Amino acid sequence: MTDHPAPKHAVRAAFDKAADGYDAVATVQRAACDRLLSLAIDAAAARPAFAPRRILDAGCGTGYALPGLARAFPAAELIALDFAPAMLRRHPPGLARALCADLEHLPLADGSLDAIWSSYALQWCTPQRALPALARSLRRGGQLWIATLGPGTLAELRDAFREVDDDEHVLRFEPPQALVDAAEAAGLRLIGSRRETLRAWAPDLRSLLADIKTLGAHQTGARRRPLGKSAWAALGAAYEKHRGPAGLPASYDTFWLVAEKG
């Protein structure tokens, strides 16, 4: 098992710093959550006896998913977990019990959850550690609803940096199959999946990079030399090749997975 390339303490610090500005730029994250909610509602409806009473949002961030989950599953108690305290402080009041913890080491009893939701958080984790932890807390017949990022994420930025130097400037996320394999090895059965590239747009490279930083997604874990003036110019010119009518795109290779514990 290899560690995720971005060290956990750096990811946590980046999200703690990002919390205040996060909601203003998280359009793609919202779209991924909205899609996940409809998949979750469909998966729950497909099992008429399934009435979740305890749902965990693992890596809940500022809590965008909570009102939707509360509306869709009004009988359920919601637990909102994140390891960045500043994210938890931004939650809408009264919707969920906040828990500051690492989702790879859940401080919850085995089989104590009916469903687990996780949107755009698992890409920061090691699937072989996170999936067993989530599966353990789920009761038999419980459901897992996930949206995560795949290796095509920020592909334009990776391409553009290739024209600048050989350093690794952009995080490389695991292919969806790694998540599927880890889920199955943890005793979960896949009941649905979907993959699509969602795009955010920015007027110029400076704002695009600022948005990525605000989303906490700039951590690579690699130590890099600062870019010089000519390197910035080369990066800007390379990125311009991707410009479309809405501006410069940032791709988010998004994978949705729905599974159930056997």
Ligand SMILES: C[S@@+](CC[C@H](N)C(=O)[O-])C[C@H]1O[C@@H](n2cnc3c(N)ncnc32)[C@H](O)[C@@H]1O
């Ligand atoms: C991109 S944000 C997504 C937040 C929210 N789910 C959304 O869709 O807006 C990822 C969140 O996952 C949290 N996170 C990442 N790794 C985590 C871990 N191992 N344990 C707990 N939280 C984690 C981060 O602190 C951050 O708040």
